[in-house]
Amino acid sequence: VPDTGVEVDPAELAAAEGAYALDSGSVFTVTAAEDRLEVAADGADAIDALFVPTGGFTAEDVERHEAAVAALLAGGTEAGREEREVLESELGPLGEITTVGTVVEEGELRTYVTIEADETTLAWYAVDEHGGVAAVLLDPGPPVFTLVPTGEGDYRQERLDGAGLGVRVSFDGELMTVAGPEGAVEADRSS
Known part of the structure; x- marks a missing residue:
């Protein structure tokens, strides 16, 4: 402390x-x-x-990360289509996916999203430099x-x-x- x-x-x-x-x-x-x-x-x-995005990250880094997460979850890439398939198998048919915000935890950017499916689910995503999934957690709480x-x-x-x-x-x-x-x-x- x-x-x-x-x-x-x-x-x-x-x-x-x-x-x-x-x-x-x-x-x-x-x-x-x-x-x-x-x-x-x-x-x-x-x-x-x-x-406040500091600690080596800028507001532009946050914007790029949020855009990369949105692009991934839109399913326009192979990695995105695979991630959507995994989500649908766990959550049911996908509806709207909305960016909620981004934080830095454990030295990485994590963008929180709400996923509309059979129920609304909160998740966070960290993406790699190629726009693929680096880490994800469903139902992390805010x-x-x-x-x-x-x-x-x-x-x-x-x-x-x-x-x-x-x-x-x-x-x-x-x-x-x-x-x-x-x-x-x-x-x-x-x-």
């Missing part, structure tokens, strides 16, 4: 727990851990608010970001090696504010 120089107040962490909805319908689900908050980002706006306290209801991302660099989060009553290089978003706690 990084030493932020701030004493952790378990009551403050517990008070922040809950589901916070953005106007777009995306949701932050905040859970208190021993000395930090875990925030599951469900939806494109939620992921975008918490993720990406989770870890926040550590910096004082008086304010938090920063735990990892400062890329994802979340410069992102600050604050809680004030029923309002969660995520501020980053691209601006700030507010989310209201659901009742």
